[in-house]
Amino acid sequence: MTRKSPLSIAVFVSGTGSNLVSIYNEIQNGYLNAEIALVISNKSTAGGLMFAREKGITAIHISPNQYDDMSTYTEELLNLLKDHQVELVVLAGYLKMIPIAVVQMYKNKIINIHPALLPSFGGKGLYGKRVHQAVLDYGCKVSGATVHIVDEEYDTGGPVIQKCVPVLDDDTVETLASRVLEIEHQILPTAIQLFADGKISIQGRRVVTSRDEP
Numbered sequence: 275m276t277r278k279s280p281l282s283i284a285v286f287v288s289g290t291g292s293n294l295v296s297i298y299n300e301i302q303n304g305y306l307n308a309e310i311a312l313v314i315s316n317k318s319t320a321g322g323l324m325f326a327r328e329k330g331i332t333a334i335h336i337s338p339n340q341y342d343d344m345s346t347y348t349e350e351l352l353n354l355l356k357d358h359q360v361e362l363v364v365l366a367g368y369l370k371m372i373p374i375a376v377v378q379m380y381k382n383k384i385i386n387i388h389p390a391l392l393p394s395f396g397g398k399g400l401y402g403k404r405v406h407q408a409v410l411d412y413g414c415k416v417s418g419a420t421v422h423i424v425d426e427e428y429d430t431g432g433p434v435i436q437k438c439v440p441v442l443d444d445d446t447v448e449t450l451a452s453r454v455l456e457i458e459h460q461i462l463p464t465a466i467q468l469f470a471d472g473k474i475s476i477q478g479r480r481v482v483t484s485r486d487e488p
């Protein structure tokens with residue numbers, strides 16, 4: 275049964291926020307049945323925070339570096355998500371680890387976009403341009419993007435959607451990054467809509483979407 279009320283989402287950003295913009299645009303054009311309840315960043319200067327403020331969306335700078343102990347930070351994060359009735363947490367270019375207590379409270383309700391085909395080229399330290407450099411250095415012929423469930427480690431949760439792009443002989447980090455980013459902007463809103471439509475079920479490591487079921 276497709277939901278009527280928009281899915282309430284929190285979007286976490288650390289950088290430019292181009293994935294946040296693509297989510298916002300898909301909501302505006304009526305494709306995505308969601309509502310951005312708040313945008314959170316660990317960087318006070320993140321482009322995503324400025325974008326949110328321009329659109330009148332609650333934008334909050336909060337970082338573990340502001341707190342003497344992680345438990346206070348974690349409690350603050352949980353309160354923010356609860357106070358805004360967040361149903362799905364979307365990490366969109368967010369570079370900090372989500373505290374385990376938050377991952378547990380929002381089990382299978384936190385997704386991340388990674389600019390490679392996990393499990394290849396993922397894990398701690400592999401983010402942004404470093405990912406594309408590693409793909410080129412390896413000599414891969416395809417790359418792509420992965421939306422995956424966030425669990426207690428970096429980039430290890432089950433994939434929700436993956437999509438490939440070709441790696442061309444004359445690719446640079448920049449040309450590959452922009453080809454992959456285009457795919458990110460497509461599959462992240464699509465993944466959110468699957469949650470909004472209640473089409474996601476988790477079976478062990480497999481994330482099954484209703485359209486996959488017989």
Ligand code: GRF
Binds near residue numbers: 288292402
């Ligand atoms: C993107 O490549 C994303 O995959 C990675 O962070 C980069 C910047 O994302 N997680 P954005 O432009 O800030 O959305």
